Amino acid sequence: MGIDRRKFIKASGLAALGLVSAAPVRLFGQHDSNMVDTTTPASPPSDGKPLVGNRWAMIVDLKKCLHEEGCTDCVAACHLTHNVPKFDNPKDEIKWIWKEGFHGAFHELGHKHLEEHILHSHVPVMCNHCDSPPCVKVCPTQATWKREQDGIVMMDWHRCIGCRYCMAACPYGSRSFNWRDPRPHIDKIDPNFPTRERGVVEKCTFCDERLAVGKLPSCVEACKAKALVFGDLEDAESEVRALLAEHYTIRRKPGLGTNPEIYYIV
Amino acid sequence: MIEKALYGDKKYWGWLILLGAVIGVGTFFYLRQFSEGLGITGLSRDVTWGFYIAQFTFLVGVAASAVMVVLPYYLHNYKAFGKITILGEFLAIGSVTMCMLFIFVDMGQPFRILNVFLHPSPSSPMFWDTIALSGYLGINALVAAVTLSAERKAVAPPKWIKPIIILSIPWAVSIHTVTAFLYAGLVARPFWMTAVLAPRFLASAFAAGPALLILLCLLLKKLTKFDVGKEPIEKLAVITTYAMCINVFLVLMELFTGLYSDIPEHVSHFQYMFMGIGEHTFLMPWMWASIILAVFSLVMLLVPKLRRNHTVLAVASVAVFMSLWIDKGMGLIITGFVPNPMGAVVEYSPTMPEVMITLGVYAVGALLVTVLYKIALGVRRQLLDH
Ligand code: SF4
Ligand code: SF4
Numbered sequence: 010m011g012i013d014r015r016k017f018i019k020a021s022g023l024a025a026l027g028l029v030s031a032a033p034v035r036l037f038g039q040h041d042s043n044m045v046d047t048t049t050p051a052s053p054p055s056d057g058k059p060l061v062g063n064r065w066a067m068i069v070d071l072k073k074c075l076h077e078e079g080c081t082d083c084v085a086a087c088h089l090t091h092n093v094p095k096f097d098n099p100k101d102e103i104k105w106i107w108k109e110g111f112h113g114a115f116h117e118l119g120h121k122h123l124e125e126h127i128l129h130s131h132v133p134v135m136c137n138h139c140d141s142p143p144c145v146k147v148c149p150t151q152a153t154w155k156r157e158q159d160g161i162v163m164m165d166w167h168r169c170i171g172c173r174y175c176m177a178a179c180p181y182g183s184r185s186f187n188w189r190d191p192r193p194h195i196d197k198i199d200p201n202f203p204t205r206e207r208g209v210v211e212k213c214t215f216c217d218e219r220l221a222v223g224k225l226p227s228c229v230e231a232c233k234a235k236a237l238v239f240g241d242l243e244d245a246e247s248e249v250r251a252l253l254a255e256h257y258t259i260r261r262k263p264g265l266g267t268n269p270e271i272y273y274i275v
Numbered sequence: 276m277i278e279k280a281l282y283g284d285k286k287y288w289g290w291l292i293l294l295g296a297v298i299g300v301g302t303f304f305y306l307r308q309f310s311e312g313l314g315i316t317g318l319s320r321d322v323t324w325g326f327y328i329a330q331f332t333f334l335v336g337v338a339a340s341a342v343m344v345v346l347p348y349y350l351h352n353y354k355a356f357g358k359i360t361i362l363g364e365f366l367a368i369g370s371v372t373m374c375m376l377f378i379f380v381d382m383g384q385p386f387r388i389l390n391v392f393l394h395p396s397p398s399s400p401m402f403w404d405t406i407a408l409s410g411y412l413g414i415n416a417l418v419a420a421v422t423l424s425a426e427r428k429a430v431a432p433p434k435w436i437k438p439i440i441i442l443s444i445p446w447a448v449s450i451h452t453v454t455a456f457l458y459a460g461l462v463a464r465p466f467w468m469t470a471v472l473a474p475r476f477l478a479s480a481f482a483a484g485p486a487l488l489i490l491l492c493l494l495l496k497k498l499t500k501f502d503v504g505k506e507p508i509e510k511l512a513v514i515t516t517y518a519m520c521i522n523v524f525l526v527l528m529e530l531f532t533g534l535y536s537d538i539p540e541h542v543s544h545f546q547y548m549f550m551g552i553g554e555h556t557f558l559m560p561w562m563w564a565s566i567i568l569a570v571f572s573l574v575m576l577l578v579p580k581l582r583r584n585h586t587v588l589a590v591a592s593v594a595v596f597m598s599l600w601i602d603k604g605m606g607l608i609i610t611g612f613v614p615n616p617m618g619a620v621v622e623y624s625p626t627m628p629e630v631m632i633t634l635g636v637y638a639v640g641a642l643l644v645t646v647l648y649k650i651a652l653g654v655r656r657q658l659l660d661h
Contacts, residue, residue, distance in 0.1 A: 100319040113617035116540075143462055149401035150390040170390050171313075171383015174401055176323040180463035182616050186323060186383065189314035207312040208383025262616075265462045 060220040062241030064160045065138065066270040067215075067229070068252050074236035075130045081108060083133055086231030087213070092204045094187075094194035103185040105213040106135040106228055114261060115273075127275070133228070133237070136183040136213040137261065137269030138162045144175035144184065153210075159241075160270065161215045171208040180262050181269070184212045215239075242270070279653030280646045286498070287649070294642045301635010304628040305380060313383060315628045322612040322623035324381070326633055329608040331377035333483070333600055334640075335454045336476060338370035338411065340484020342447035343514050349440050355506040361651050362503075363488060364419040367447075369644035371412040376636045400456045407450045414443045419647075427654045451476045458611065466544035466611045469532070475525040476603075481518035483599040485511045486592040491648075493589055501652050512588055516576040519595055523569055526602075547620065548610045555613070555622045561605050568598035 074080075087093070087106045096102055108131035112119050119128065142162050145155050152169040155162050176184045190207045198204060202218065205211050216226035224230070229237045240249035249272075252258075258272040283291075308315050318325050344363035347353035379385055396402050418440050425432040455473035458464065489511050495501045533541045546552055551559045572594035574581075581587045614620045625633070 100317075101314055102320050104320075109617060113619060116616075116618050146398045147401065147461070149396050149399040149405070150387075150394045151396050152390070152394075168387070168390055168394065169384065170387045172381070172401065173323040173383070174399070174457075176320075177458075177611075178461050178463055180616050182321070185320055187312065188316075188318065189312045210383075267462065 056223055058223045060223055060225070062159050063243035064241060064270070065215055065220075066240065066242045066249050066272065067226075068238045068240075068249050068258065068272045068274060069133055070234075070236045070238070070252075070256075070274045071127075071130070071132055072236075072274060073234040074133060074232075075126065077234045077236075080234070082231045082233060083228035083237060084108065086227045087135075087216075089197075090199060090202060090216070090219075090227040092191075092195050092199055092202050093211075094191035095196065096189070096194055101188045103187065103191065103211065105185075105211070106133055108132065109134045115259065116262065117264075118259065132273065134181065134183075134261070135228075135271065136162060136179075136215075137181055137267070137271045138215055140268035140270060141266060143178040143180065143267060147174045147178040149174065156217075161217055162212075163214060163217065164211060166203070166205050166209045166211065169209040171210065173210060175210055180265055180267060184210050186210050277650065279650045282653075283649065287645075290645065291642065294638045294645070297638035298635050298642065301632050301638065304631040305635065308380070308628060308632065309385075313381075315626060317623050317626045317629060319621060319623065321615040321619070321621035322609060324608050324612070325623050326604075326625040326629050327377045327381040329604045330633055330636070331374050331381075332454060332476075332608060333603040334370045334374045334377070335408070335451055336480025336599075336603070337484045337487060338367045338374065339447040339451040339477070340480045340488075341367035341415065342444050343481055343485050343518075344488070344511075345440065345447075346444050347510075349437075350444070353510075355504070355510060358503045358655075359488065359492065359507050359511075361419060361423060362491065362648065364415050365647035365651060366484070366488060366491070366644060367415045368412065368419065368647065369640045371408055371415070371450075372643055373636050373640035374408055375412075376639060377633075380632055380636065400453060400460070404450075404453045404457055407446070407453045411443070411446050411450050414439060414446060418443060423651060423654055427657070448477065451480055463616055464611045465538075465540045467607075469529060471525050471528055475522065475529070478518050478522035478525055479599045479603065482515050482522055483596050485515045485518070486595040489515065489592045490589060490596070491644075493585060495648070495652070499652055501655065508585070508588070509583060512576065512582050512592075515592065515595060516573075516582065519569070519573060519576065522599070523573065543614050543618075544610050547613050548606055552614065552620045555620045557622050557624050558606060558609060561601050565598045565601035565606065568594045568601070572598060 084104075084106050088095075088104075091105060093103055093105055111123075111127055111130045111132055114132045114134050121128070138161055140160065142153075142155055145153050145162060148154075149172065150168050150170055152165045153162065153175055154165075171186070173186055176186060187205055187207050187209055192198070192204050192206075195204060216224070216228075219226060226237075226239055229239045238248055238252060240247040242249060242253075244250065252274065253272060256274045258274050260269045260272055262269070316325065316327075341363040344356050344360050348356040348360045379388065382388055391402060391405050418436060421436045422432045452473045455476045458467035459469065459472040461467060489508055492503045492508055492511075496503070530545065533545050543552070547555065548558055548562050551557075572591045575587055575591035575594070576582050582591070609623055613622065
């Protein structure tokens with residue numbers, strides 16, 4: 010059954026691709042200008058057409074992010090949209106995006122004489138949608154897989170057997186497990202997004218459900234500092250490419266060869 | 276043949292009832308875990324595998340160690356092991372069954388476990404481990420049943436079983452190697468990413484398994500009139516000694532590589548294990564106990580005079596078994612997760628329900644081994660009576 014559903018999803022993705030290529034919409038690049046204005050509001054014209062990319066990626070501009078000290082708007086927005094439960098006991102915690110201490114996020118990069126404000130900062134982290142994701146390799150049931158058309162590392166909550174091998178394999182601690190029934194712990198259930206059940210793994214999915222209806226990921230939309238930028242790496246005109254060309258960026262644990270697709274401007 | 280398990284004295288039935296009670300308690304807690312979720316365990320976002328998976332890993336070794344009696348007997352025609360090969364094979368059956376139960380109780384969605392076969396994923400070591408384990412269970416069950424029923428009829432086992440017995444030898448090595456591969460290839464866990472993990476697993480298994488078999492043989496001699504004789508026990512003791520030496524040697528190799536290179540991500544795990552990090556010292560006393568037991572057992576085993584004394588040997592075997600159980604059943608899996616990939620130390624210790632479920636699974640294994648041994652000894656006794 011799962012295979013059928015996946016085939017269906019794939020087929021509808023391709024259909025969408027066909028639709029869009031017939032009427033191309035450029036959402037992130039501005040063709041007519043070489044200068045990319047990174048301060049333009051990131052929310053695209055939400056005309057309901059799916060956002061299509063060949064390799065989605067996210068850029069986190071830490072200069073802007075760290076300016077908003079203590080802000081957790083991205084976390085709140087993501088967790089609200091995706092019915093992520095809140096548990097009092099840290100042991101049961103589930104998180105899709107969160108703020109990690111600089112040392113935790115960039116384990117091998119920091120040193121103790123780093124600028125104070127960086128050393129003690131907290132940077133947003135989430136699933137990196139790795140290009141060679143170890144979590145996908147180890148999953149014994151293909152409940153987690155990399156979407157061919159755009160590189161998003163997806164999860165099928167109905168197929169996951171809860172073995173947590175993916176959690177042992179992810180070098181970024183990006184996955185959470187439903188140790189208990191999550192539903193009683195969701196503040197306000199959004200009926201537009203499925204709630205999960207006990208015993209399965211979950212994580213950030215780059216808001217694939219929003220992309221499908223032409224919306225940007227909710228964290229990107231919620232960031233008042235415009236520190237999060239989402240876009241297609243294979244589109245040479247995209248804002249993410251422009252930012253990568255302009256700034257020095259780092260990634261988490263690059264030496265492992267997982268090729269994370271979240272880039273940080275420092 | 277099976278009816279042999281139905282006749283026994285008071286002690287036999289008392290033991291079975293005791294095991295049944297432990298299984299009952301374990302089942303009660305499992306049902307609680309089933310309805311509340313794995314939240315009742317000590318596991319967390321940071322330490323995602325714990326006691327269950329550690330027991331599984333340890334018992335795969337006990338299962339694999341059957342090869343230590345099967346190989347000399349069938350490949351080298353070492354006759355002295357004639358009486359104990361069946362005991363080794365039955366022990367393997369009990370252990371593999373426990374392994375499977377431990378995997379089962381660790382699943383978040385146990386009823387979906389068939390997905391491993393419905394949507395096979397050859398890139399996952401877990402897929403191969405499932406195949407290796409079920410295959411090994413099948414092979415051992417078949418071999419034991421066929422050889423034992425031939426023995427009962429006092430005829431030679433059929434010829435076709437021989438290649439299957441030979442196959443069981445590399446298969447036993449493979450189950451522990453594939454289990455090591457579950458861990459050894461993970462970029463996220465430097466503590467497990469070592470080429471000696473599989474050899475180390477095998478060495479420790481070939482010490483722990485025979486040590487347990489020695490204890491079972493000595494126990495059988497005491498409780499029943501079944502005496503395997505001096506020679507096989509002494510041979511098993513020699514095997515345990517060599518395997519334990521190799522195991523300790525491999526552990527020292529790991530310590531050197533980890534500590535001399537001084538790469539923080541490697542050292543921190545060893546530090547957690549043996550010294551604790553900050554106030555997080557849950558494993559420390561256990562690991563030191565394991566070291567002390569290892570050294571203590573080696574002293575007794577390496578001196579032939581001591582080793583030949585069965586009381587000393589029994590003590591040494593308990594020490595070997597406990598030392599290796601702590602090393603794998605407590606240390607290995609937990610330490611892989613502490614510190615976590617972000618360098619934070621989140622500790623884990625098993626909760627009461629977790630321990631009870633674990634005891635329940637061990638009781639299932641003990642029950643299975645008891646009943647199987649009872650059948651095997653029944654067949655032997657019948658032969659003697661005639
Ligand atoms: S960050 Fe972790 S969960 Fe996300 S794709 Fe990479 S390995 Fe998988
Ligand atoms: S927990 Fe679920 S998603 Fe993760 S490896 Fe196991 S089956 Fe796959």
